[in-house]
Amino acid sequence: MRTRRCLSALLLVTVAGCAAAPAGSTAPPTPQAEPPRVATTTLPPSVAAPAASQVVPRRPALAVLPDGTRMPVDVAGTTPAGALRVPDDVTRAGWWRGGSRLGDGFGSVVLAAHVDSRTQGLGPAASLLGAAPGDVLLLVAGRHRQRFVVVSVTRVARDRLRERVDLFSARGPLRLVFLTCGGPFDPLRGYRDNVVVVARRTG
Amino acid sequence: MTTLPAAQAQPPTAAAVSTTTYVVQGVPAVDVDISIDGALVQSGVAAKEVVPLDDLPAGIHEIELSTDDWSVGTEFEAGSSQDVVLHWPADAADEPVVTTFANAVGPVSSGEGRLTVAHTAVVPPADITANGDTLFTNIANGEFVSAEVPADTYSVAVVPTGGGDPLLGPVDLPIADGSLTRVFAIGAPRDGSMDAVVQVLPLGSTGAAPTSVDTGSAGLVDPAGPPTDVPVALLVALGVTLAGALALRRRLVRH
Known part of the structure; x- marks a missing residue:
C-alpha cells in the first residue's frame, strides 16, 4: 500500500512537470503530508446547525402566581453548606441553577422566595400558603411561556428538607417546585417549616 | 438488542487557550488519511474511528481527508471543543462532505447527562425515539439535536420523519451522569452500512441539591398553614x- 502511494506520488509530480528534490539533498524527517492520489476538492466551511425543532431550554425570568402577582426571578446558587441563596427582596424569587429550565423534558424547576421579612413585611409568596390543587402558576423566559397546575401544597420541617431528594431530582417529567416558609415561628430560629408547592406542566 | 460501545476520548485540557478537536471518520468501508494544516496526522483511519487532536491552537485550521478515490479539504474553527465529521451528504454523491459540530461542554444538572444526536447519514430528515417516544423530530443531514436527560440506559432508534421502519436501531444507549454523549448516525441503508459512532466526554455539574431553604424572618404568617x-x-x-x-x-x- 505504501509503495503504491509513493509511486503514484512520483507519477503526479512527473506529470505536473515539477522538479523533484535534487539528488543528494537530505529530506528532513518531518511528518509532511504526502500529496493525495487525486486532486483535493476544497469545500466551503460547514458548521452544523441545530434542527428547527430544537427547543433551547431557558431559565425562568418571571413567575406569575395564582393570584396574578408577578415576581421577577433571579439565578440562585447555594452556599458551601448547601443553603439556597434566595434573593433578599421578598418581591423576587430565586431559581436554583442546578435544577431544570423551561424547555427541559425532565426534573424540577426549583423556585424559592421569602414569605416575609422584617423590613418589607409580607411578600407575594405568602399567597402560596393558601394555594390549592388546580391553581395555575405561569413561568416566562423570553418567548417561552409554560403553565404549571398545582398538585400539592404541604409543609416539610426545614431541618428535614434535605431528605426530600425527590423535590430536587432530575428524574421524572418536568415539574415546578416552589419553596417558601411557614408553620410555627421562633424569633431566634425563624420558621420551623418550608411550604412546598408542587405543580405539573400543563398545556 | 445490542449495546453501542462508546469511543472514550481524551477529556479537554484545563489550559486557558487549549482546544480539543475530534475528527470523526463517518464514511463506511474506507480508510482515510487525515492531514491538519499540511501535516499528516494519521493514515488509514477506518470508519467510525475518532481521532482526538489535543491542544490545537484556537482559531482557523485546514483539514484534508483523502483516500485513493477522492480527497476533500476544508477549514474549521477550533474553539473549546468540536467534532469535525467526514460523512456522506443526504443524497448520492461522488465525494463526502465535512461538517463541524461544536460540543456544548458546559455543566449539567446532577443526575443527568447531555445527549446530542447528529444526522450525518444518507437518509432524508429523521426522528429520534427513546424508549418508544419521539424525543426529536425532523432532523436533516448536517443538523443535530440535544437534550439533557436523567442518567439511564435508553432504547434509541432513528426513524424516518413521517413514519416507516427504523433506519437505525433500536439499540441500548447508556447515558451516564455528568457526561456528554454524542451520537453520529452514519452510512446508507442501500448498502446496509447504517451505523452510529458514539463518543462520551466528561462534563461538570451545576451543583448538588440544596440542603436548606431559609425563606422568612418576620413571623407574620399563620402558623397553622398547609397540611404537614x-x-x-x-x-x-x-x-x-x-x-x-x-x-x-x-x-x-x-x-
Whole structure:
C-alpha cells in the first residue's frame, strides 16, 4: 500500500512537470503530508446547525402566581453548606441553577422566595400558603411561556428538607417546585417549616 | 438488542487557550488519511474511528481527508471543543462532505447527562425515539439535536420523519451522569452500512441539591398553614418516587 502511494506520488509530480528534490539533498524527517492520489476538492466551511425543532431550554425570568402577582426571578446558587441563596427582596424569587429550565423534558424547576421579612413585611409568596390543587402558576423566559397546575401544597420541617431528594431530582417529567416558609415561628430560629408547592406542566 | 460501545476520548485540557478537536471518520468501508494544516496526522483511519487532536491552537485550521478515490479539504474553527465529521451528504454523491459540530461542554444538572444526536447519514430528515417516544423530530443531514436527560440506559432508534421502519436501531444507549454523549448516525441503508459512532466526554455539574431553604424572618404568617407532609415524607423515605407517593397518598386519603 505504501509503495503504491509513493509511486503514484512520483507519477503526479512527473506529470505536473515539477522538479523533484535534487539528488543528494537530505529530506528532513518531518511528518509532511504526502500529496493525495487525486486532486483535493476544497469545500466551503460547514458548521452544523441545530434542527428547527430544537427547543433551547431557558431559565425562568418571571413567575406569575395564582393570584396574578408577578415576581421577577433571579439565578440562585447555594452556599458551601448547601443553603439556597434566595434573593433578599421578598418581591423576587430565586431559581436554583442546578435544577431544570423551561424547555427541559425532565426534573424540577426549583423556585424559592421569602414569605416575609422584617423590613418589607409580607411578600407575594405568602399567597402560596393558601394555594390549592388546580391553581395555575405561569413561568416566562423570553418567548417561552409554560403553565404549571398545582398538585400539592404541604409543609416539610426545614431541618428535614434535605431528605426530600425527590423535590430536587432530575428524574421524572418536568415539574415546578416552589419553596417558601411557614408553620410555627421562633424569633431566634425563624420558621420551623418550608411550604412546598408542587405543580405539573400543563398545556 | 445490542449495546453501542462508546469511543472514550481524551477529556479537554484545563489550559486557558487549549482546544480539543475530534475528527470523526463517518464514511463506511474506507480508510482515510487525515492531514491538519499540511501535516499528516494519521493514515488509514477506518470508519467510525475518532481521532482526538489535543491542544490545537484556537482559531482557523485546514483539514484534508483523502483516500485513493477522492480527497476533500476544508477549514474549521477550533474553539473549546468540536467534532469535525467526514460523512456522506443526504443524497448520492461522488465525494463526502465535512461538517463541524461544536460540543456544548458546559455543566449539567446532577443526575443527568447531555445527549446530542447528529444526522450525518444518507437518509432524508429523521426522528429520534427513546424508549418508544419521539424525543426529536425532523432532523436533516448536517443538523443535530440535544437534550439533557436523567442518567439511564435508553432504547434509541432513528426513524424516518413521517413514519416507516427504523433506519437505525433500536439499540441500548447508556447515558451516564455528568457526561456528554454524542451520537453520529452514519452510512446508507442501500448498502446496509447504517451505523452510529458514539463518543462520551466528561462534563461538570451545576451543583448538588440544596440542603436548606431559609425563606422568612418576620413571623407574620399563620402558623397553622398547609397540611404537614408527614405521609408523603414517610413514603419517600421508603424509596417511593414523588409521583408514586402522591398517587399512594390520594388512595390513602380516599379510604
